[in-house]
Amino acid sequence: MTYFKFLLATALLLGFAACSPTPPPWHVVLISLDTTRADHLSCIAGPDSRAQTPALDLLASEGVLFLQAQTAAVTTLSAHSSLMTGTWPHSHGVVRNGFELNPVNQTLAETLGACGYRTRAVLGSFALDSRFGFDQGFEVFDETFDLLVGAGGADQNQRLAEHVTRAALSRVREHDQDEPLFLFAHYFDPHAPYDPPLALREAWAQQIGAAVGDPLTVERAVKAGQKLVLGPDVPAPGLAGTIRGGLSRELVEQHPGTSAVLDSQLAALYAAEVEALDAALGVLFEGLREEGLWERTIVVLTADHGETFSEHADRWNHGLWVHDTTTHVPLMIRLPAAHPQAERFRGQRISTVVSTVDVYPTLLGVLDIEVGSRVQGVDLGPLLRGEDFDRGAVFSEATQPWMGLEEAAHERGHWANSLKPHSVRKGRWKYIRAPYLKLEQLFDMEADPGEQNNLFQDPALAEILADLRGELGAYQELENPLPSEFNSTQLEETRVRLEAMGYGGGAREGPR
Template sequence: MPLQMSLLMLGTLAFSSVACTPDEVEDARPTPTGVPVQAIDHAGPKPHNILVIVIDTFRADRLGRGLTPKMDAFASEATVFNRAVTTIATTMPAHASMFTGLAPNRHGVRWNGDELADSNLTAVEILRDAGYETAAFVSKTRLLTQAGFHQGFSILSDPRNGRAPLNRSGEEITAMARDWICGEPRKPFFAWVHYNDVHSPYELNDFAKEQRGDYAGVLAEGATGKTLLANSQEIASSPEDMRMLNALYDGAVLGVDRQIGNLLDECPGDPILEDTIVILTSDHGQLLGEHRELLHGGKLWEQALRIPLIIRHPTARPGLTADERVGIADIAPTLIDLGGQNIPAGLQGRSIARAIFGEEIEERVYVSEVKREGADEEAALGPADLAVYDGHHKVIRKAGEVKIYDIANDAEEVQPIPTSQSQQLIERSQVLMDAYSQADTGAVSVKREELDPSTIDELRALGYIE
């Protein structure tokens, strides 16, 4: 691919939009966000409801392995995107990309202590202004109470700036969401349901206990994030520890799969979900000893960056697959598009709605980042380490070292391609990485929250801080 084409693709990634201009919007009405919307005609056909399910820390490779019968059944009725990636393997920045259609260098959320600034326009706000009733039921409550993702939602499982447990169980979130979805008839709804069950800490449930056998190591009774951080090198170097860690993770996957099944059961006497667009995805994955590493923060490996993305549309043909590369930042413009609204100019993501109906979408370059490790707080906001997805190649720049992988044939990233054979690809990716870093406009809008001691203790238990 010529270098000029790569730069054009980066420009498309960063600055283009498939939206029409405000002058082209017929019957648009002013809104609190200033973005014209197509107001829902409540006397006409009811638009489809939209339900977005996010399973925090869920690896795409767990689907189709006997661990997820409910999600596999759902996938058989939907379109499965086989090559979806996140912008960053960290919860809050990734969610910010999902809701804004922007990369972290534009929306400004670079780690789990940042708050999405009100100046960022979210897909939820656009749908709310168009007439959708909006609700969020979130297991990791800080996403609503402190991280800024309350924007656009009328109903919240936990109030803004209110006191709440750090996490709610999957069972509790499912019950809250179903009580609302299956309630009285209402105007079209948009709901976000978030599960944290696959994130550490990992309990020794029945599945993990059965898999444990005579194992008596550090993970024999489960694992907190603190345990994984403190013993990461030892666990990642021990086949038995890794086997047990995978058993704990898979046990959590089995549990959240049951919750997805319960959530998607039809409401008694009301087939409301038959008329609902359902999107199932994750914010990022998790390393379970691959590359001798654990967890996800600061990782650029496929186990951390690749995510599931499955979309079921009431009128689309079931059982489709899409093999073009897509990203988490594509979800926001897709939501806007599916909601019948015009996509604002300037989004880095693009609508992939056409793929739901079997149409091809263009291949694009995608960039994923991590914050700089070992730097002071302000310097850490700049992306020093990046991954560029370019066709079937992935170029990783980590701590100044560049490696290239053919992930179509080496999905586990075991054997890098000799750089001597890939000078053109390295040069092209270097230009893209430099352009990405130079386009960093979002950090100034971030408001960093102050964490109280109890919150710090809870975050330490989850493995976010040492």
């Protein structure tokens, strides 16, 4: 029995998605960019883009670019779990970083592995470590990190983009190209601390000045912005305080949305990090060409979430709120020229609002693999073929604050994140509800893409508001999370490592 036939038989016995009757001819590379705002890709933001991303621009020009993709959750592990399972967080069960992905979930790696693919993963950060179950379905799971927590302000073990590319190409070179490959590559550089390579720091020297993007500097920027609302005599909670205890209505509703000099410097550091990431991706793409895989490989690229700067109350954060600064992510799919659908994909720019949960079923549709019954995302194939297609509402959820809200939700018999902010996008409209603050927001994303003008109390929009409330209510009625436990082993390891380097206190929560 051949390797492929053996796996096909195994897949059918285990109830996995049905595979094509013949071995799949296309390799698949799925790339995730951590903490990468869609508006920092020049193929999306255009000539006014803060960062220039020629490698990503070229990839987008060779495939289809989704201009309004939304992530399902705004922290790394929960967002990636949705990407890899095609399900919403209140189904896969991963509340936030540090929780374990239940093995009942069927991941994309498991599905493709059962259909004959050899599966490889190369990680950029500890947030997706195998102890959290994210290695499900991968034969090789490379979680070798060379930048350890505390080094340069790192809040978790990680590795630089150039090292992720080097490891990914090493996995490609050791692979037998006669067998289909599924490679997942996770890049982490834009995540704080904002510390671009020296060459890019020098290129951005005028905008960066003497600023550094370490946690203490970020905390100082957050508190300075909070003081603009709270006044000089009220203690500012800072980033750490809001992640634990949440924002106040005052901070959310009165936030000025302006940038101080330090905010602008941090934003320049972030943009330089994105450009460094783009350079590493260019090396990856060239390496795939040199190895002869480029014209046999489907490339899917997205991000887990973005990063708010000083635009909103969730300053220099992802996780606390669901503005587009954190929910709007890049998404592009590039097919090799020989693929029968390649010409249809090439150069498309699609403005329909879609979700990262749609990646799983859309990719399986391209590969002619049947989607399993648990998948909640939508196959975007009809949209790509130019057919009339209504994607329907798209949802995102916050994963912070932590203290008290998850316990209160459980006591009420609800999903752990149910009291945290949620959003629904439908056409030009975006509705946000934050139950723990008893706060609602409504934005016209065409007239106000920066989400500065809350239209919640506009009586002319009452019907639209009622419709979006209904959509979010129906979404939340679907909650049926698989069990997931918080893995606390990371906390003790972090405490020991920090104390060994002379830092006191230690960590009490997982990395954000």
